[in-house]
Amino acid sequence: MSIPDNSRKTRLGALSAALVAAGPVPPPEVLDRAITPDDVRAFPAYFITGPGRERASATLCAHGYTLISSCPGCDAAADR
Numbered sequence: 001m002s003i004p005d006n007s008r009k010t011r012l013g014a015l016s017a018a019l020v021a022a023g024p025v026p027p028p029e030v031l032d033r034a035i036t037p038d039d040v041r042a043f044p045a046y047f048i049t050g051p052g053r054e055r056a057s058a059t060l061c062a063h064g065y066t067l068i069s070s071c072p073g074c075d076a077a078a079d080r
């Protein structure tokens with residue numbers, strides 16, 4: 001006997017499916033402050049292709065690039 005899977009038939013189920021598809025979601029303490037290049041690196045699925053993309057594209061790093069652009073300065077800092 002199996003339990004019918006109706007997770008995609010509810011609004012919450014659809015939202016959960018979308019979140020899982022987008023990948024890990026940053027915790028509230030990250031979303032409540034100004035986001036940084038490190039946040040985008042830590043949650044690329046959310047900030048590059050997910051719901052955070054608009055915010056990341058409107059935020060500039062210390063070198064003047066948007067957070068969805070690859071920035072030589074931030075890449076160098078991340079390699080250190």
Ligand SMILES: [Zn+2]
Nearest residue numbers: 061063071074
């Ligand atoms: Zn930068």
